[in-house]
Amino acid sequence: MMDLTSRIRFQSGSHVPVLCILVLLVDCSCSSEFRGELFTAMSGCSEGVILPVSPVNSDVVASAGQCLANCLEDSSCMSVNFCEDSQSGQVCHRLPETSNGTCYDLQAAVGCVYLEPVNVCQHGGTFNDSMSKCDCSGDFTGPYCERRYRDCSEAHKYGMRGKTSNHRIISIQPLNAPTEYEVECLLASGGWTVVEERKSSCQNDYNKTWDEYKTGWTTPCNRWLGLDALHYISNQGIATFDMSVRGSGALSGQYYYSNFKIGDEVDGYTLTYTGSFQHTSKASGNGFEYGVASKSINGQRFATWDRPDSSGCSVCDGAGWWYGTDCPETNLHKKFDTSVSSMNMAQWPDNNGVLEKVAFIKTEIKVIW
Structure with missing residues (x-):
């Protein structure tokens, strides 16, 4: 499983179809084909690393997709450490900070991958960190500025x-x-x-x-x-x-x-x-x-x-x-x-x-x- 999830991350500025976001939030047993539309590799630092900060919450999840979906619904979550645990299975650690897109703050951790939601807003919208929501432009509205x-x-x-x-x-x-x-x-x-x-x-x-x-x-x-x-x-x-x-x-x-x-x-x-x-x-x-x-x-x-x-x-x-x-x-x-x-x-x-x-x-x- 780590062959796939150790190389996934939200792509900054990507235009994510709203249908895909809705599927992610409802059914997180995502196929590899589906994940490919949502994530891309974080070059050089995404495999076997974590951001070493105390999580605001940790829970067992079915997939990395569910881990990121839980983060998007939690206003205190800025990024996640997604780890394989021999006893619990797949554990999602929700973090209150981000790495600012670099590898320098990360530490080695076997069986883990660091995932950072970036801009999930569509149609020119921007994510408002203080409000934990998308600020939409033009005629668009919705949680991700996905509709007129x-x-x-x-x-x-x-x-x-x-x-x-x-x-x-x-x-x-x-x-x-x-x-x-x-x-x-x-x-x-x-x-x-x-x-x-x-x-x-x-x-x-x-x-x-x-x-x-x-x-x-x-x-x-x-x-x-x-x-x-x-x-x-x-x-x-x-x-x-x-x-x-x-x-x-x-x-x-x-x-x-x-x-x-x-x-x-x-x-x-x-x-x-x-x-x-x-x-x-x-x-x-x-x-x-x-x-x-x-x-x-x-x-x-x-x-x-x-x-x-x-x-x-x-x-x-x-x-x-x-x-x-x-x-x-x-x-x-x-x-x-x-x-x-x-x-x-x-x-x-x-x-x-x-x-x-x-x-x-x-x-x-x-x-x-």
């Missing part, structure tokens, strides 16, 4: 703030999502991920295909995150959806939907929520439930012209939206036109329940972590 933030609210929770304003563009990868998404973050009030922004001064055609609504789009002044991303973000925790609307008359305010979720594609990206409430000082009405019950979109599937709903509303409205058994009067993907003579345009109720024509919308989602 799940959304803007998690980024805010772990300290991300805007550089010159509350706005910041980052890459996220929601829980269970197979890919990353570039999103706009509003890093205030707990961190919000922008779902949609639409202005009357921009292109007005939202009669797009199912695939376009699925993957999303960004123009110089319009943004639609995409149904796939919205599904993954909304299903990784308790989410709140914020609808901000401005338009004609007295329409200028916000409305919130709690425990908001979007189903997957197989489910038709069904929209559901369990509660709703107005902004405390600047409110609009509840457009998702405006009018008779058949016009409510809570519990309804998304539809487009190329995947229409059974009532044909997506075709006659000329826009992708959530439709029930009756065409809603508050489809925010219809055309924007606030002129008096305009017909079949996007509308939303003001705080008094009066339908007004829409000129601007911005929607955001926040997950409680």
